[in-house]
Amino acid sequence: MRLVKYWKSILWTVIVFVLSSVSGNDLNKIPTFDIPHLDKIVHFVMYFVLSFFLFIDFTKRDNIKTTIVFYILLFSFLYGVSMEFMQEYVFEKRSASIFDTLANLSGSIVSILLLTIFYKMDIRFNLWKK
Numbered sequence: 001m002r003l004v005k006y007w008k009s010i011l012w013t014v015i016v017f018v019l020s021s022v023s024g025n026d027l028n029k030i031p032t033f034d035i036p037h038l039d040k041i042v043h044f045v046m047y048f049v050l051s052f053f054l055f056i057d058f059t060k061r062d063n064i065k066t067t068i069v070f071y072i073l074l075f076s077f078l079y080g081v082s083m084e085f086m087q088e089y090v091f092e093k094r095s096a097s098i099f100d101t102l103a104n105l106s107g108s109i110v111s112i113l114l115l116t117i118f119y120k121m122d123i124r125f126n127l128w129k130k
Contacts, residue, residue, distance in 0.1 A: 047107035080104030
């Protein structure tokens with residue numbers, strides 16, 4: 001199995017790691033809009049995209065298996081939980097939050113549901129392997 005064909009999933013997993021490990025001091029320097037719960041939206045989007053790439057990389061257009069979907073959700077969930085633990089105990093000036101974990105899981109679930117619905121509606125994106 002060549003890892004190159006999974007480059008999107010691997011790259012995005014690394015991006016999520018880097019974004020999750022940024023010091024709290026550095027985060028405070030980034031100008032943001034005054035959007036309530038912006039951090040939860042960011043968590044949702046990061047794990048939405050992660051699950052999207054995993055789904056595209058590990059499923060086939062004509063054969064979406066429930067077990068693969070389960071493993072994608074399990075990986076996303078466990079990865080999100082591990083990032084939260086690392087934010088609490090490893091990364092500088094970061095803290096864990098159950099609400100971040102829920103935002104992560106919500107992003108993953110919504111991504112998988114939308115892709116499954118698109119599949120069932122026969123909407124083609126030329127993203128799936130043939």
